[in-house]
Amino acid sequence: MTTEELEQLLxxxxxxxxxxxxRGRVQRHFRAGKRRLIEVLLRHSAExxxxxxxxxxxxxxxxxxxxxxxxxxATTVRKSKLSAPPYRLGKRPAGPESQEPGITLATWLEGLGxxxxxxxxxxxxxQENAIAKLRESDVVVSVPTGSGKTYVAVEAxxxxxxxxxxxxxxxxLKALSNxxxxxxxxxxxxxxxxxxxxxxxxxxxxxxxxxxxxxxRNLLYDAGGGEIDVRLxxxxxVILDESQYxxxxxxxxxxxxxxIFCPSQAKLLLLSxxxxxxxxxxxxxxxIRQMPCHLIKHSxxxxxxRAGYLHPNGKLSPLFxxxxxxxxxxxxxxxxxxxxxxxxxDETQPSGRRR
Amino acid sequence: MPPSIHPVDLIVALRAKHLTPAIVFLTSRRACxxxxxxxxxxxxxxxxVRQEAIAAVLDKVIAQYPSIxxxxxxxxxxxxxxxxxxxxxxxxxxxxxxxxxxxxxxxAVFATTTLAAGVDFPAxxxxxxxxxxxxxxxxxxxxxxxxQQIAGxxxxxxxxxxxxxxxTPSPYIDLTVLTKGFTxxxxxxxxxxxxxxxxxxxxxxxxxxxxxxxxxxxxxxQFQLNQRAEVLERKLDDLRVQMxxxxxxxxxxxxxxxxxFDQVRRQKTHRxxxxxxxxxxxxxxxxxxxxxxxxGFGRSRGVVLRQYRSKGQKSPMIxxxxxxxxxxxxxxxxxxxxxxxxxxxxxxxxxxxxxxxxVEELLQSLDELPTKLPELPILIPKSNEPxxxxxxxxxxxxACPTCPSRAACQNDYPLASKLRQEQQRHIKSIxxxxxxxxxxxxxxxxxxxxxxxxxxxxRLTDDGEWARLxxxxxxxxxxxxxxxxxxxxxxxxxLAAVMSSISNDDDRPGSFPRVSSGLASLLGQVRKLAASxxxxxxxxxxxxxxxxxxERWIGDPTLTWIGLCKSTSMAEGDIYRLLARTLEFLSxxxxxxxxxxxxxxxxxxxxxxxxxxxxxELP
Ligand SMILES: Nc1ncnc2c1ncn2[C@@H]1O[C@H](COP(=O)(O)OP(=O)(O)O)[C@@H](O)[C@H]1O
Numbered sequence: 001m002t003t004e005e006l007e008q009l010l011x012x013x014x015x016x017x018x019x020x021x022x023r024g025r026v027q028r029h030f031r032a033g034k035r036r037l038i039e040v041l042l043r044h045s046a047e048x049x050x051x052x053x054x055x056x057x058x059x060x061x062x063x064x065x066x067x068x069x070x071x072x073x074a075t076t077v078r079k080s081k082l083s084a085p086p087y088r089l090g091k092r093p094a095g096p097e098s099q100e101p102g103i104t105l106a107t108w109l110e111g112l113g114x115x116x117x118x119x120x121x122x123x124x125x126x127q128e129n130a131i132a133k134l135r136e137s138d139v140v141v142s143v144p145t146g147s148g149k150t151y152v153a154v155e156a157x158x159x160x161x162x163x164x165x166x167x168x169x170x171x172x173l174k175a176l177s178n179x180x181x182x183x184x185x186x187x188x189x190x191x192x193x194x195x196x197x198x199x200x201x202x203x204x205x206x207x208x209x210x211x212x213x214x215x216x217r218n219l220l221y222d223a224g225g226g227e228i229d230v231r232l233x234x235x236x237x238v239i240l241d242e243s244q245y246x247x248x249x250x251x252x253x254x255x256x257x258x259x260i261f262c263p264s265q266a267k268l269l270l271l272s273x274x275x276x277x278x279x280x281x282x283x284x285x286x287x288i289r290q291m292p293c294h295l296i297k298h299s300x301x302x303x304x305x306r307a308g309y310l311h312p313n314g315k316l317s318p319l320f321x322x323x324x325x326x327x328x329x330x331x332x333x334x335x336x337x338x339x340x341x342x343x344x345x346d347e348t349q350p351s352g353r354r355r
Numbered sequence: 356m357p358p359s360i361h362p363v364d365l366i367v368a369l370r371a372k373h374l375t376p377a378i379v380f381l382t383s384r385r386a387c388x389x390x391x392x393x394x395x396x397x398x399x400x401x402x403x404v405r406q407e408a409i410a411a412v413l414d415k416v417i418a419q420y421p422s423i424x425x426x427x428x429x430x431x432x433x434x435x436x437x438x439x440x441x442x443x444x445x446x447x448x449x450x451x452x453x454x455x456x457x458x459x460x461x462x463a464v465f466a467t468t469t470l471a472a473g474v475d476f477p478a479x480x481x482x483x484x485x486x487x488x489x490x491x492x493x494x495x496x497x498x499x500x501x502x503q504q505i506a507g508x509x510x511x512x513x514x515x516x517x518x519x520x521x522x523t524p525s526p527y528i529d530l531t532v533l534t535k536g537f538t539x540x541x542x543x544x545x546x547x548x549x550x551x552x553x554x555x556x557x558x559x560x561x562x563x564x565x566x567x568x569x570x571x572x573x574x575x576x577q578f579q580l581n582q583r584a585e586v587l588e589r590k591l592d593d594l595r596v597q598m599x600x601x602x603x604x605x606x607x608x609x610x611x612x613x614x615x616f617d618q619v620r621r622q623k624t625h626r627x628x629x630x631x632x633x634x635x636x637x638x639x640x641x642x643x644x645x646x647x648x649x650x651g652f653g654r655s656r657g658v659v660l661r662q663y664r665s666k667g668q669k670s671p672m673i674x675x676x677x678x679x680x681x682x683x684x685x686x687x688x689x690x691x692x693x694x695x696x697x698x699x700x701x702x703x704x705x706x707x708x709x710x711x712x713x714v715e716e717l718l719q720s721l722d723e724l725p726t727k728l729p730e731l732p733i734l735i736p737k738s739n740e741p742x743x744x745x746x747x748x749x750x751x752x753x754a755c756p757t758c759p760s761r762a763a764c765q766n767d768y769p770l771a772s773k774l775r776q777e778q779q780r781h782i783k784s785i786x787x788x789x790x791x792x793x794x795x796x797x798x799x800x801x802x803x804x805x806x807x808x809x810x811x812x813x814r815l816t817d818d819g820e821w822a823r824l825x826x827x828x829x830x831x832x833x834x835x836x837x838x839x840x841x842x843x844x845x846x847x848x849x850l851a852a853v854m855s856s857i858s859n860d861d862d863r864p865g866s867f868p869r870v871s872s873g874l875a876s877l878l879g880q881v882r883k884l885a886a887s888x889x890x891x892x893x894x895x896x897x898x899x900x901x902x903x904x905x906e907r908w909i910g911d912p913t914l915t916w917i918g919l920c921k922s923t924s925m926a927e928g929d930i931y932r933l934l935a936r937t938l939e940f941l942s943x944x945x946x947x948x949x950x951x952x953x954x955x956x957x958x959x960x961x962x963x964x965x966x967x968x969x970x971x972e973l974p
Contacts, residue, residue, distance in 0.1 A: 014529050015487045016496040020680055023493075035358075035526045058682050058707065111517045112373055112479075119513075145507030146477055175446060179475060198939040218826060221557040244500070244544060246575065252547035257554070260573045273504055277543035284578040301518075303510030307537050308521040310482070312360040314368050319522060319534070330534040344524050348358055 001053055006045065009056070010038045011345070017059050021052075035348055102321035102334035108306060110323075123151060130269075130296045131155045134237075138268040138285050138293040142278035144301045149271040153239050154187060156269055161192065161207045165236025170213040170258070172245045174198065180241075181210050205231075213240065217254050220261040235266040243270040246281070264290045274299055309337035311344065359484060359525035362390040363397045366437060366463055369480060374519055375462040377480035378508055382488075382527055384926070387439040387465040391428065394435050401436045409433045409460045416454050420447035422916065422969045436460065441467045443926030445969060468505060480519040481509040486532035496529065500544075502536020548576030548792070552892075553830050555799045556808060556815060556823035564813040571792045583699065584788040587781045594778045601771040604760045610771050613764045616755045639733050641671040641687050646709070646780070647700035649721070649728065650675065651692030652685070656724070658698050658717050660708040662687070674708055678721050682707050694728035699784045725798070727890050802891045806835070821950040825943055829857050831892040832885050833940075837947075841880055842954055847961035848910040849874050850954075853881055854940040855905035855933055856897045865924035867900035868907050875899055904930060905937055909964045916968045934970055938962060 001009070010018065011034075018037045025044050045052040126143065130152045133139050141149060157167045169184070171177050174197045181195045194203035196211040211219075216238070223232050238258075246255040262268055268285065272278065278297045285293035307319040317336040326332040360368075362379075369375050381387050401409075410433060417424045426448055432438045438461055440452045453476055455461050464478075468488050483505060487494040497505070510518020522533055558567055571577060606612045641662065644650065648659040650673075657675035660682065665672050671687035698720045701710045709717070755761055803809040808819035815823065822834040836842065842850055852874050870878075878899050885894035908919055920927055941958045948955035 014496050014532055015494060015527070019494050023679055034529065055681060059680065109372065112519075113516050114514060115516055145504060146510065146512055148512065175449075176475070198935075198942065214826075221561070221823075221826075247544035247547060249547050253549050253551075253554075256546065256548055256575050259575075260570065273500070273507070274541050275500060275544050276541045280543065280579070280582075281575070284575050287578060288573040301507070301510070302512050303515055303518050305506060305510055305518050305520060307506070308519055310360065310365070310368065310521050310523040312358070312524065314360065314364055316368065316372065316521070319537070325537050327538050328540075330531070330538040332538075333534065341524060341530055348526065 003042065006053070006056075007038065007042055009060075010041060013056075013060065020059055021056060025052075102336060103318055103323055105316060105318065108308065108318040108323060111304075123155075124148065124302070126296050126298055127152050127155075131159070133294040133296070134267055134269060137291050138270075138289055140243075140270045140272070140278055140282045140285065140293060140295050140297075142272045142275055142281075142295070142297040144274050144299060147298075147302050149241070150183075153241065153269065153271060154184070156237060156239065157184075157208055158188075160237040160267075161188070163236065164234070165207070166231060166234045167208045167237045167239065168216055168235065169208065169210050169239045169241065170216050171210070171241045172213060172248075172251070174212055176241070177210050177212055184208060184210065213245070213254050213258055214251075217258045217261075220258060223263075232263055235263055237267050237269065238262050239269045239271065241271045242273070243281075244272045244275050247275075259285070260288065268293075309334070309340060311340045315340065360523050362393040362465070363399065365482065365523070366399065366435075369482075370462060374480040374521070376456065376459065376478045377463045377482055378476070378478045379463055379465045379482040380468050380484060380505060381465055382467070382485045382525075384441040384443045384467060387441050387467060388443075390465045391431065391437070391439045394431060394437065397435070399435045401434065405436060405460065406433050408458070409436065409455060412455050412458050412460055413451060416447070416451040420450065420972050422972055423447050423451055426451075432461075436462045437464070439465045441465075441928070442469055442932075443928045445927050445931055447969070447972065468501075477508050477511040479509065479511065479515050480521060481506055483520060483522050483533060484525045485527045486529040487527065496532045497536055498542050499536045499539040500541040502533060503541055506537065546574065546576035546579050548574050550792070550795050550799055551830065552799060552803060552808075553823055553826040555796060555803060556819055557826075559800075559809065559813055560815055560820075560823055567796060568793050571796060574792065577792055580788045580791065584785045587699075587785050587788070591778065591781050591785070594774055594781070598771070598774050598778070601767055601774070604764065605758050606754070609760065609764055610768065610775055612753075613755065613768050614772060616753045617768070619753070637671060637688055640690070640693055643693055643731055643733060644671075644673050644687055644690065645697075646702050647697040647784070649694045649696040649698060649724065650690045651694070652677070652689055653691055655679075656721060657683070658700065658721055660700070661702065676707070676709075676714060676717055676721075678718070680714075680718060692728075693731045693733065695731045696724065696728055697783060697787060699788065802831075806831075808834070821947055824946045827858075827940055827943055829885075829892065829895050832857065832881075832888055832895070833944075835884055835888060836881060837951060837954065839884065841877070841884070842957070845877065845957065847957050847964055848906045849877060850944075850957050851909050851937055851941060851961040851965060852902040852906040853877060854944075855937045856899065856902040857881075857895045858936040858940050859896060859898060859901045859933055861901075861929065862896055862898075865900075867925070868903045868922045870899045870903035871906060871910075874902060874906055878902060901933065905934065905965075908934065909961060912964065912967070931969065934965060938965055938970070941965070 013021075015034045015037070018034065018041065022037060022041060025041070041052075124147075126141075127148060130139050130141055134156050141152060143149065153169060157169065160167045169180065171180060177195060177197055181193060185193045188208060191203070192206055192208055194206035194209045195201070196204060196209060196215050198212070198215070219232070240255065240258065243255060246252045259268065259270075268289070270281065270285075272281075274297075275281075278295055282293045282295035304324060306323060307325055309317045309319045311317070317340060318334045319337050320326050321332045321334050365379065366375075369377050379390070381390060413429065413433075422445065423429075428438065428448070432452075432455070438452045438455065440449055444452075452461075452464060456464060456476060456478070464476075468485075483502075485497075487496050488501070489495075506520035509520045520537070522528070522530065524530070558570065562570060601610065603609070644659050644662050646659055646661055650657055650659060652675075655678055657677040660674045660676055662671065662673050664670065665686075672684060673687055673690070674682065674684050676682050698717055700717060701713045702708055703710050707714060755764070758764070800809060800813055803819070804811060804813070807816055808822050810816055818834070818838060822830070825833050827833070836853075842853075845853075849871075852870075856878060878897060882894075882897050885897060888894065904919070904923055904925065907914060907922060920930060923930070925933075941962050944951075944958040945955050945962065
């Protein structure tokens with residue numbers, strides 16, 4: 001491999017791979033950006049080129065298999081600029097359609113604006129469904145951020161309170177607990193809502209209690225040890241917000257403990273951002289709880305999302321060829337965005353040619 | 356060309372296209388602060404109406420949190436309608452920015468990605484300038500879930516018809532990571548179940564030992580381990596079918612019979628004088644260097660991917676995946692430690708000898724293993740002599756040479772033995788998957804028994820009864836400190852300072868106030884104890900300089916918040932977080948009032964002294 005080829009190959013790798021390659025080779029590599037990292041790696045590779053290359057190939061080999069490379073005619077077009085196609089798998093759009101023109105910026109920006117404020121609030125079908133299902137089963141909700149999970153929590157809590165049951169709502173962060181405390185106090189009235197965090201305890205006899213998940217876990221442990229702190233016998237509903245935190249390396253275990261020890265007479269409502277395997281969570285709940293768990297999930301955003309590319313010189317372009325996000329087709333880049341980004345990469349190459 | 360767009364140009368461009376309000380995610384707090392400074396000499400000035408609107412919202416927040424009245428960012432935020440929001444700021448300032456955003460007073464906020472996970476904070480547009488984030492010590496590519504979480508902040512329901520997520524390049528960007536993030540399906544999430552000392556104590560407080568396994572079996576961790584075990588069980592079923600033609604023949608276990616016969620035969624004819632120069636240790640241990648085995652090489656650790664014999668010398672060799680990701684070929688003699696752990700490893704016939712997906716999993720499992728692993732007991736034959744003579748005589752006892760099935764056995768042996776090995780490996784892995792949680796729990800029980808928190812029957816001792824109330828990180832260190840009476844005579848400032856240094860896990864350097872000699876010597880003691888506990892619990896950083904910040908705050912009640920901030924290079928937000936965490940640790944000590952009244956009293960005095968100024972005003 002020539003140094004140029006090596007450099008190009010490095011440039012095509014994700015930055016995480018470069019950091020792994022730099023481990024033990026370059027000090028304080030985690031402070032470096034991609035360009036800088038490639039520069040120091042190249043300098044270092046002179047010491048033991050063969051070892052360096054073999055480590056690099058090992059790391060590349062470990063990467064999950066990427067989609068097949070584009071047919072030859074698509075690659076020749078840009079070969080002069082972005083050569084070394086064998087390693088550029090997946091980065092290149094697949095298929096002949098890659099020559100398709102993209103939408104115009106004006107089309108992309110269309111629809112921007114504020115909805116007319118006269119729209120009445122009509123709950124979405126999934127929201128109604130979640131609240132209804134919660135009557136007879138636990139519910140796991142996994143929907144995109146901003147869909148309206150809070151509405152489900154509020155309505156479920158309202159019903160449980162009306163039935164004289166205690167409701168516990170947990171969030172992963174103290175700041176979020178405080179925000180919800182304010183928000184729920186406005187909805188339900190200050191006397192109906194209490195809060196327990198590491199160092200704040202207010203209105204702990206209220207029917208709706210807000211706390212961090214750690215506090216609830218501790219309560220459940222103390223109840224298990226025979227010391228009752230809060231009245232768990234009337235507990236009717238436990239809402240765990242942001243429950244994708246179960247995958248947090250440090251704190252995830254707290255969500256598991258909370259769910260395992262949640263009293264069986266209380267319903268569980270898990271609210272989560274979109275995750276890849278919500279059915280696993282639901283199946284798990286079904287396997288350990290008295291009743292089957294119902295999964296509510298969807299991946300369509302209520303407010304559609306569009307992706308763009310903004311060049312350092314201020315030029316804006318759609319990122320993809322389509323107006324919306326082309327799910328499952330990461331290669332459908334807009335030609336303009338592709339051209340601008342290639343230009344950016346060329347001009348910020350580590351080995352000079354900086355204009 | 357500049358490596359990234361100038362913040363002022365960015366805001367101007369967004370305004371021109373009506374893409375405000377926007378959240379601009381930057382890589383570091385520093386980048387956020389520098390972006391704000393870039394506006395110092397800009398000509399952007401908001402019309403008076405908007406400035407007044409900002410002032411009105413700020414006035415309301417200041418009424419609740421007077422500490423931000425003098426905040427240095429207020430004038431510029433008011434002038435340009437742009438703010439910064441990151442972990443270096445006080446929570447009250449962050450609340451102010453969130454409030455301004457909620458009222459639609461700002462055009463943009465420069466923020467770090469922690470915001471994406473932290474607060475409810477949507478906007479019309481999200482600007483993404485990076486494709487990786489720093490996690491513990493390394494930069495990691497954003498996952499699909501993370502990209503979607505960040506992009507998901509764009510588009511407020513009820514306020515926007517569409518949301519925009521705009522990528523702008525910087526030297527930190529890898530566009531593929533982001534396009535994959537936008538278009539991909541979020542990753543599956545995995546259990547991160549860790550068994551901690553407080554968990555063991557609290558479970559054993561409420562349940563007898565024989566009920567623990569069923570409780571652990573209810574974890575999501577076990578649910579996912581079972582899923583993996585089921586995959587292997589299906590493979591086992593397949594293997595069983597493949598093994599069908601290789602059932603009992605003239606002898607019931609012909610595979611084993613043929614194997615011994617074949618070995619003896621080879622030894623006799625000296626066709627492969629392989630084991631001649633091998634020490635019996637190496638020969639005995641080589642059997643256990645099978646794929647998946649966790650082994651030690653001096654100070655580092657690795658997992659065996661395959662074993663083989665070198666071409667020339669026929670010396671025993673292994674291919675191992677080392678911690679950090681290297682794949683090495685080494686003589687079996689370089690292995691210094693064979694642990695009793697086998698990781699689940701799907702092997703492949705070619706380099707890297709396992710499926711690509713496995714490498715990642717193996718590396719992760721390696722990193723997650725405890726620092727100390729039990730060694731595998733291996734019986735080593737005494738004599739250095741090869742065994743041929745004795746065995747050669749036995750050769751006469753084998754029925755194989757004249758057996759009618761000989762040809763079939765000889766022919767089928769390679770495949771049959773390979774399938775059987777595979778079968779045995781799967782059976783072992785399945786067993787490991789089904790029992791690993793319970794084993795981890797038992798390891799913790801052992802330690803707690805050794806230290807006297809649990810009786811030999813795994814009931815809580817008197818010490819165990821109070822120790823279970825300490826449910827924070829480094830619980831073993833804290834409870835051992837209490838048992839060693841380390842805080843006898845310590846004043847509130849010293850107690851709080853030590854708790855700070857235990858709770859802090861930030862290793863960034865900086866300048867700090869001086870630590871008192873009393874605290875320095877107490878910390879020396881704590882460090883010694885922490886080091887002695889290190890086989891059982893990762894020691895905290897125990898920085899004296901960090902402890903000194905807390906010591907000053909509590910030791911000098913006249914010290915103002917500004918004064919404290921001036922005494923160190925730590926960011927305001929970090930100081931706040933340090934003290935808030937210290938409060939949490941202290942309140943755990945306070946729960947021990949029944950058994951440790953003196954300590955609980957010192958803790959509550961420390962809490963009272965700590966909670967003043969900013970720490971009192973915040974929720
Ligand atoms: N059915 C609905 N119709 C209109 N607006 C809704 C509906 N449900 C929720 N919203 C609004 O959507 C916004 C986002 O909701 P929120 O519950 O914060 O989302 P998330 O799912 O991220 O928790 C809120 O302003 C909320 O009032």
